[in-house]
Amino acid sequence: MDMTHAEAWDGEDLSSPAQEVKRAMGGFLSELKAFQAEITEKVEKQEEKMTKMERKSLTAARPVLAATDYDAPHQKAFDAYLRSGDDDGLRGLELEGKSMSTAVNSDGGYLVDPATAEKIKSVLHSGASIRAIATVVNVEATSYDVLVDTTDLGAGWADETTATSETGTPTIDRISIPLYELSALPKASQRLLDDAAFDIESWLAGRIAEKFARAEASAFINGDGVDKPTGFLTHTSVNNDVWTWGNLGYVPTGVDGALGNGDAIIDLVYALGAEYRAKGTFVMNSKTAGAVRKLKDGDGRFLWSDGLAAGEPARLLGYPVLIAEDMPDIAIGADAIAFGDFGAGYTVAERPDLRVLRDPFSAKPNVLFYATKRVGGDVSDFAAIKLLRYAIS
Numbered sequence: 001m002d003m004t005h006a007e008a009w010d011g012e013d014l015s016s017p018a019q020e021v022k023r024a025m026g027g028f029l030s031e032l033k034a035f036q037a038e039i040t041e042k043v044e045k046q047e048e049k050m051t052k053m054e055r056k057s058l059t060a061a062r063p064v065l066a067a068t069d070y071d072a073p074h075q076k077a078f079d080a081y082l083r084s085g086d087d088d089g090l091r092g093l094e095l096e097g098k099s100m101s102t103a104v105n106s107d108g109g110y111l112v113d114p115a116t117a118e119k120i121k122s123v124l125h126s127g128a129s130i131r132a133i134a135t136v137v138n139v140e141a142t143s144y145d146v147l148v149d150t151t152d153l154g155a156g157w158a159d160e161t162t163a164t165s166e167t168g169t170p171t172i173d174r175i176s177i178p179l180y181e182l183s184a185l186p187k188a189s190q191r192l193l194d195d196a197a198f199d200i201e202s203w204l205a206g207r208i209a210e211k212f213a214r215a216e217a218s219a220f221i222n223g224d225g226v227d228k229p230t231g232f233l234t235h236t237s238v239n240n241d242v243w244t245w246g247n248l249g250y251v252p253t254g255v256d257g258a259l260g261n262g263d264a265i266i267d268l269v270y271a272l273g274a275e276y277r278a279k280g281t282f283v284m285n286s287k288t289a290g291a292v293r294k295l296k297d298g299d300g301r302f303l304w305s306d307g308l309a310a311g312e313p314a315r316l317l318g319y320p321v322l323i324a325e326d327m328p329d330i331a332i333g334a335d336a337i338a339f340g341d342f343g344a345g346y347t348v349a350e351r352p353d354l355r356v357l358r359d360p361f362s363a364k365p366n367v368l369f370y371a372t373k374r375v376g377g378d379v380s381d382f383a384a385i386k387l388l389r390y391a392i393s
Helices: 003-010 016-061 071-084 088-096 114-126 190-194 200-222 263-271 286-292
Strands: 109-111 135-138 143-149 172-178 180-184 187-189 237-239 248-252 281-284 319-323 335-340 346-350 355-359 366-379 385-389
Touching: 143 346, 172 366, 180 200, 187 190, 190 366, 200 366, 248 263, 263 335, 263 385, 281 286, 286 319, 286 335
Parallel strands: 135 346, 237 248, 248 385, 281 319
Antiparallel strands: 109 355, 143 172, 180 366, 187 366, 281 335, 335 385, 346 366, 355 366
C-alpha cells in the first residue's frame, strides 16, 4: 500500500470496496462485543445461582445439634427467654423464618431448641422403658392408626381341569393409638437463673427427661388408657392354650407365686410364634431378675448370662433382657415376666415437638417451666407378646 492509500484510509477516503470491508468488519466487531457481554452476563448469573445453591446445601447438611453459628442466635434467644422471659429474640427468629428456630405459640409457650429436645429424646430412648424395644413413630395428627392383618389369605391347590373355588378373605383390624399430653413442671429460683454460670438448658433438659421417662415407662406397661397410653399389661390376658386376637396369652408357671424349676420359661419362649421369636426380648423388674438368674439347667449351667461388653443387655436362654422396674413383682397370679417381639407388638406414637411455657408468677420467688409433649402407646399385635403368670393355671 502506498502513502496515498494510507492517508486515504485514515481520512475515510477509500474506494468503495474498502469502505464495504471496513463497514463489515465494524459490524462484526460490534456483534462480537455484544455476544461477549451476553455470555459474560449469563456466566455471572450462573455463578451466583451456583453459589446460592452451594450455601443452601451446606446449611441443610449442617448437623442440627452442632454448636454452629446458625444455632447460636437460637440458643441465645431461648436462653434469654428461660432466664428472664425476654421473648424478643424468639419473635425475631420467627419473623426471619428460620425453619429450625423457635416458633411462637400464643397459648402454649415456645417450641424448645433442637439441641434441648434431642437431649430429652436421647434420655427417653436410653432409659429402661418399653420405648427402647418398641416401634416409635412421629405423627402430626391427634392419633396414629395401625392396620393389622389378623387372618391368613386363603389358598388351595388346583389342576388344569378342576374349577378353582373361592378362598378365604383376610381380616384387617384397625388399632387407633390416641396421643395424650405429658407434662412436667420443674422450677428454679430467679437468683439461680440470673447466674450466668448456670447451664439452664442442660438443667431443664435433665429435669424434664427424668420426669417424662418415669411417666412413660409406667404408662407403657400399666397405663389404663385414660388420659395416658395403654399399657400392655392392661389388656385382658388368657391362657395361651385358648388365646384369641384382642387378648394377650399367658403361660402359667404351675406353682402359685413361684417359678418352679424354670421349665415354664422355656414354655414361654416357645409359646411365641417363630416369626416373632427371632426378635424376642424378656421384660421383668430387678427383683424378678434376681430370682431368675439363679436358675440352672439339668447340667448345672445358669440359664442367665450377663452381657459380654459394656452396654450389652443380659441374656436369658440366649434372648436379651430389659429390666423395667414397672413390671410387677413375683406374687400369686402376677404376670411378672413378658416375652415377645415388642417392635411388632407395641407401638409408641408421639409428636416430635416439645413446648415450654415460662411462669414467673405462680410460685414466687421461683420460676416455673411448664413443659409438654404429646405421646401415646398401645399393643399393635396381640400375637407378638406372651406373659409368664406365677400361678398354677
